Amino acid sequence: MTYHAHTLTPLGEMILASDGQALTGAWFTGQAHFPKQEELGHRIEVSDCEVLTDAQAQLLEYFAGKRTTFELPLAPDGTDFQLAVWAALREIPYGYTTTYGAISKIVGPGAPAQAVGQAVGRNKVSIFIPCHRVVASDGKLTGYAGGLERKEFLLALEEPSAEVEGRLF
Template identity: 55%
Template sequence: MHALLPSPLGELTLARDERGLVGVWYPDHRGGVPADLGARDDAAFADAAAQLAEYFAGGRTAFDLPLAPRGDAFDQRVWAALRRVPHGTTVTYGELARAIGGPGHAQAVGAANGRNPLSVVVPCHRVVGADGTLTGYAGGLWRKRFLLALEEPDADAAGRLF
């Protein structure tokens, strides 16, 4: 089942199965929005809609939703590590690779990051290049900039990666 949700980043497509949220995609998401998402039922996504609205309003720093992203074991490890990157901080691909025990696997981490189906909710926008520059984002770099600006670092999180 799926829903369409207005946001400051454009209309989001959300999808879930019986286990939880499987995707949050932008209208022009790189790779496209999957075609077969089942019936549309916006009311069934009230929890996700409320939490996303709170996040975009600056009142939420983490999501508390059942998640069920589809990916292989490596992808799942990367996406779990992304959920541990604190609001208001960034991490490099190399740091993320080391955090999951795969130093030297920054490119593989980058590829898994790019396959993250849960934009915003699983914060792949918090990953930057080794020199701190903004690198690719499935929703476009303008959305990545927006999300990072929304999460401006606070004193408590400054310098803390995990």
């Protein structure tokens, strides 16, 4: 069974979803690729599910600048290719950015950067799987399901830990 709860962040309301064992989704309300109501499962209070309680606490610590990594079981549903891309995203350290092309090389030979971009855009666990850390090959901010303003905010939040601006991992 899937559960979801609403939580407020400095960037607006987010919906956190869990199967009771792992975090299965984290979306900004109304963002691109927002799931249908029936996909979200039953609405509960954050405090009714330990995974959601932990996710909310860690998310608030992240926004307060007190957390640079997340320690939660994650179980987003996706294709094998999407799961490979999302696993690569989890390896991008806090304060760093990388490109779609660099991720395509990690995922496997012949993985087109455009396909990587589509998988990044379909990330179901925003922030926890840091798709906001992926930029265009020229360093410009492109595509973020939650909106470019949010992507810019998240990168600025993480910037103080970066020794060299715009560095790639």
